[in-house]
Structures are given as C-alpha cells and as structure tokens.
Amino acid sequence: MTYGIAAASLAEARARAADIALEQTVEIPADIVPEGYIAETIVGRIEALEPDADTETNAGNGGRFRATLSYSPDSIGGELPQLLNVIFGNSSLQPGLKVVGFRLGETLSRQFPGAAFGITGLRALVKRPRGGLIAAVIKPQGATAESLAAIAYRCALAGADIIKEDHGLANQPSAPFQARCEQIGRAVARANAETGGASLYFANLNGPHETLMEQARFARTAGAGGLLVMPGLLGFDLLRRLSQDPEIQLPLMAHPSLLGSHVLSSDSGFSHGVLFGAIMRLAGADISIFPNIGGRFSFSRADCLDIAEQCRDTDGIGRPILPSPGGGMSVERAAEMHAMYGEDVVYLLGGSLLRHGERIGGAIQAMRQALEAAISRESKAPD
Structure with a gap:
C-alpha cells in the first residue's frame, strides 16, 4: 500500500509510517508487540519512503512524502471488509494521510478476482465491439413505473447500450421496486426485439440489507441485464457478493453516492x-461511475484521468473495467470526451437527455453519431 504523508521532515514521515504499520495491524504500541x-x-x-515528487509544494506545516508499506495476507483472512480495514481503517481518522496506491500480491489476487465481466464481457453483452458505450439514466424520483418504462423504451429503441435507473429510485410508492423492474424489464425487452439491439437494463438496488440479494434475484427474473449498486451506502462487500453469486451473474455498475468526502481533501482520504x-475493481464492479469534468461537481481533468487509468490498467486487479463519467455530457462535447477518455468508456447521460422529452431517442442517436464521427476522424488523422 502506498500512502501520502504530510510531515515536516523525512524523520517525521518515517515515524508516521511506522505508526501506520502498527495502527493498521496490531493496534498496540511498538514496545509491547509480541516477538x-x-x-x-x-x-x-x-x-x-521518499519525498513525493508530484506534490513538492508545502502541505500544512511541511512537505509531502510517499510511504510504501506491505502487509501479510494473514492479516486479511480472505475477507474484503478486513482487507479494506487493513488498507485504511484507523489511519483514516488521522489527518494528513492519504491512500494513493495499492497492489495485491499473489495470494490476495487469487482471493479477490475482481470483476466478473469487465470491459470485454460487457462489450460482448451489448454487442458493441468498439467505441464508447452510452448509458441513459431514467428518472426522476416521483415518476410512476409506467412513465419510467416509457422513457426506458424510447432509450432502448434508439440504441442506448445501458438503461440505468437513477440511484434515487428505491421503493417509493410512486414506483415500487418490483413493479418498476417488471415494467422497465418488459419495455427494454420489447425495444430489443423490435430493433435486434442488446440494450441492458440496470436496476438500482436500494433498501434494507436483508432484502438486497432477494432484490437482485427478482430484478434478474424481471429482465434486468445488470445492477446498480451504491457501495458507499450498502457496503463494498455487497459488490463482491453479487459479482460472485452463481444465481445472479449480472454486470455491476458502482455509483459514488456518499463517497465524495473520501476524495475531496488534498492530503487525507483516498486518491x-x-x-x-482500484477499490471498485477489487470489490467486483464492472463499471465505475464518477463525476465528469465540466459538470456540477469538482473533479479535475487529472482526477478523471486517474480514475479512468486505474479502471483500465491491465496490471490492475482482475479484469479491466469501464470508467463511466457523468455530468457535463452532451453531443457538443462528444469529440472532446472521446479525445480525453478514448473508446473504453461508458458515457452517462441523465438530465440533459430528459430535456428532449419524447424526442429523447433522437438525442441518443445524435450522441452515437458524434462519437462515431470522432473515431472516424481519429482513424483518418495522419500519424
């Protein structure tokens, strides 16, 4: 594990790194650790342990350092919650400490295989071997199941690769979970039958923990082709469980709700x-949603590219997965977004689509054409 450490000197950074080594494992003073x-x-x-070359400016009272620590698989016990606990449990409560990287060794790589589908598997499911995928978000909260299904039908008819429920759709009386799944599942299946397409409907899991696996199984039976999960609310281990359950076998899309505060500090939390x-891959997500640059959130271009790189890194955990930027997405920005993210990406289109009303299908088709045009221009560009 690699940590960013705020310290006034190398000696202080070394002392803080030694404290992390104890805090994340035995949680007792060094002088009473059993031999x-x-x-x-x-x-x-x-x-x-070395100065952080990427952040040479002062942070707080001193500079920034990078400390790489190793932990024994014996500390983990083969369980994801404990692995996350060892990565950054008690130390997350200390100011000036940030997790900036980690790798699994051979033992842990076998225990945590990551995504069940990944980029290659998802492309096979949606029958789109290249180019950015388009995910349409159906909402808003308060809409009826019938109206949401009608939106989903128009999106699937237009060729959206993924029809994703908004993360705020739970079991509200306006569109209860089971009725919503059944109606949207039928609507997307009908559109696919009419066009020969392969749009996937991702149902949102959101409820008491004791109902979530039952919700997942019901959604699959009702026609869902994937599941949306909020690990910040429901736990990262739910992703792992869903990805490995032989009765479910659906691709998983992870939503960042409640996780923002973990990354917004410049010197604490996670990169x-x-x-x-990396953590979304570790837990088993096939797609990771995050706020795109230019939307209503504060992620920078460097932040977004860091996420995309770690999602797709072939040396990362398990199969490479698809980054999914959302916010600030439009036809006008398609070429810019293609140049920034490349082809292995899921473009999340939400409120901007709903502005088109019954012409929402035309907006999806325009986005597809813009992405294909960007690929075409790229292929014709001189070396």
Whole structure:
C-alpha cells in the first residue's frame, strides 16, 4: 500500500509510517508487540519512503512524502471488509494521510478476482465491439413505473447500450421496486426485439440489507441485464457478493453516492483513482461511475484521468473495467470526451437527455453519431 504523508521532515514521515504499520495491524504500541510471528509477520513493514515528487509544494506545516508499506495476507483472512480495514481503517481518522496506491500480491489476487465481466464481457453483452458505450439514466424520483418504462423504451429503441435507473429510485410508492423492474424489464425487452439491439437494463438496488440479494434475484427474473449498486451506502462487500453469486451473474455498475468526502481533501482520504478505480475493481464492479469534468461537481481533468487509468490498467486487479463519467455530457462535447477518455468508456447521460422529452431517442442517436464521427476522424488523422 502506498500512502501520502504530510510531515515536516523525512524523520517525521518515517515515524508516521511506522505508526501506520502498527495502527493498521496490531493496534498496540511498538514496545509491547509480541516477538515471533506477530512482530515478524503481522505487523506491517515499511518498504520505501521518499519525498513525493508530484506534490513538492508545502502541505500544512511541511512537505509531502510517499510511504510504501506491505502487509501479510494473514492479516486479511480472505475477507474484503478486513482487507479494506487493513488498507485504511484507523489511519483514516488521522489527518494528513492519504491512500494513493495499492497492489495485491499473489495470494490476495487469487482471493479477490475482481470483476466478473469487465470491459470485454460487457462489450460482448451489448454487442458493441468498439467505441464508447452510452448509458441513459431514467428518472426522476416521483415518476410512476409506467412513465419510467416509457422513457426506458424510447432509450432502448434508439440504441442506448445501458438503461440505468437513477440511484434515487428505491421503493417509493410512486414506483415500487418490483413493479418498476417488471415494467422497465418488459419495455427494454420489447425495444430489443423490435430493433435486434442488446440494450441492458440496470436496476438500482436500494433498501434494507436483508432484502438486497432477494432484490437482485427478482430484478434478474424481471429482465434486468445488470445492477446498480451504491457501495458507499450498502457496503463494498455487497459488490463482491453479487459479482460472485452463481444465481445472479449480472454486470455491476458502482455509483459514488456518499463517497465524495473520501476524495475531496488534498492530503487525507483516498486518491480519486484508488477509490473509484482500484477499490471498485477489487470489490467486483464492472463499471465505475464518477463525476465528469465540466459538470456540477469538482473533479479535475487529472482526477478523471486517474480514475479512468486505474479502471483500465491491465496490471490492475482482475479484469479491466469501464470508467463511466457523468455530468457535463452532451453531443457538443462528444469529440472532446472521446479525445480525453478514448473508446473504453461508458458515457452517462441523465438530465440533459430528459430535456428532449419524447424526442429523447433522437438525442441518443445524435450522441452515437458524434462519437462515431470522432473515431472516424481519429482513424483518418495522419500519424
């Protein structure tokens, strides 16, 4: 694990790194750590410590340093919550500490295989071998199941690759979960039958924990081709469980609700790429949603590219997954977004689509044409 550390000197940074090694494992003072197995295997080890070349400006009272620590798989016990606990449990309560990278060793890589589908699997499901995928968001909260299904039908008819429920759709009386799944599932299936398309409907899981697996199974039976999960609200281990359940076998889209405060500090929490890239892969997400540059949120271009890179890194955890920027997305920005993200991306279109009303299908088709034109121009450009 690599941590960014705010410290006034290298000596202070080393002391803070040593504290992390203890805090994240045995959580007792160094002078009372039992000799033998606990001291030699369980306590974290400092592998490297150096000034952070990327952030040489002062932070707080001093500079920034990077410390790489290693932990034994014996500390994990093969369980995802404990792995996250070791990565950044108690130390997350300390100011001036930030998780900026991590890798799994051979043992943990076997225990945590990551996404069940990944980029290749998702492209096969939606029958789109290249180019950015388009995900239309159906909303708003308060709409009836019938009206949401009508929007989903028009989006699927126009060729949206994914029809995603808004994360605020739960079990409200206006569109109860089961009725909504059934109606939207039928609507998307009807559109696919009429066009020969392969749009996937992603149902949103949102409710008491004891009902979530039942919700997932019901959604699949009702015609969902994927599931939307909010790990910040429901837990990262739910993603893992869903990705590995043989009765479900659906691609998973992770939503960032409640996770923003983990990345917004410059010197605490997680880097954007670690949380929305590496950890989402670790938990089993196939698509990771995050706020796009130019929308109503504050992620920078560098933040967004960091997320996309860690989602798609071929040396990352398990299969590479698809980054999904949302916000500030439009036909006019399609070429800019293609130049920034490339082809392996899911473009999330929400409120901007709903402005088109019954002509929403035309907006989706215009976005597709704009993305295809960007690919065409790129292929014709001289080397």
